[in-house]
Amino acid sequence: MPRPVSYNLIKKPLEADISIADMPGGHHGEGFFATSLDKVIGLARKNSIWPLPFATSCCGIEFMATMGSHYDLARFGSERVGFSPRQCDLLMVMGTIAKKMGPVVKQVYLQMAEPRWVMAVGACASSGGIFDTYSVLQGIDQVVPVDVYVPGCPPRPEAIIDGVLRIQDLVGKESLRRRNGEKYKALLESYGIQ
Numbered sequence: 001m002p003r004p005v006s007y008n009l010i011k012k013p014l015e016a017d018i019s020i021a022d023m024p025g026g027h028h029g030e031g032f033f034a035t036s037l038d039k040v041i042g043l044a045r046k047n048s049i050w051p052l053p054f055a056t057s058c059c060g061i062e063f064m065a066t067m068g069s070h071y072d073l074a075r076f077g078s079e080r081v082g083f084s085p086r087q088c089d090l091l092m093v094m095g096t097i098a099k100k101m102g103p104v105v106k107q108v109y110l111q112m113a114e115p116r117w118v119m120a121v122g123a124c125a126s127s128g129g130i131f132d133t134y135s136v137l138q139g140i141d142q143v144v145p146v147d148v149y150v151p152g153c154p155p156r157p158e159a160i161i162d163g164v165l166r167i168q169d170l171v172g173k174e175s176l177r178r179r180n181g182e183k184y185k186a187l188l189e190s191y192g193i194q
């Protein structure tokens, strides 16, 4: 007699698991819908983020769980993980970054094309974490600008997903021209980036 196998411990209708991206604001009537170009581009960008995982230690393991079937980052359009900076738009730094590794993080960031965003995942990437030592970078924001910090040591997959959702908020609302703005240019210049 085969053992009974149950894949869904809590039974629920399939439709409850399926959600569709929110429609951007605009005007609609019978047979038409009008909105602005930056809203459409924001909608497309935020639901097709390609992450570059820069994982050096334990937080990277949590990211593996985040990509697995249980948490499934693909639900947010970010399942296409890339290891070529030129093809990615979200740099996810996860783990302890030694000072020697700082220039490498910066080089990877420089190789990414605009628009690009950065997420510091976990205490080490955000602030050096428990490693308040001479050899560890006390936060990656010393070498590259960071958009979202995810707290925790390690952060659970839910926290990493929450960080991706916060990045999505930024990406969806960001003006197309922000990257050419004076404030953004000044921020990059403060990091010695042209």
Ligand code: SF4
Residues within 6 Å of the ligand: 057, 058, 059, 060, 094, 095, 096, 122, 123, 124, 125, 129, 130, 152, 153, 154, 155
């Ligand atoms: S924040 Fe904690 S879990 Fe993450 S890399 Fe640092 S020590 Fe490891």
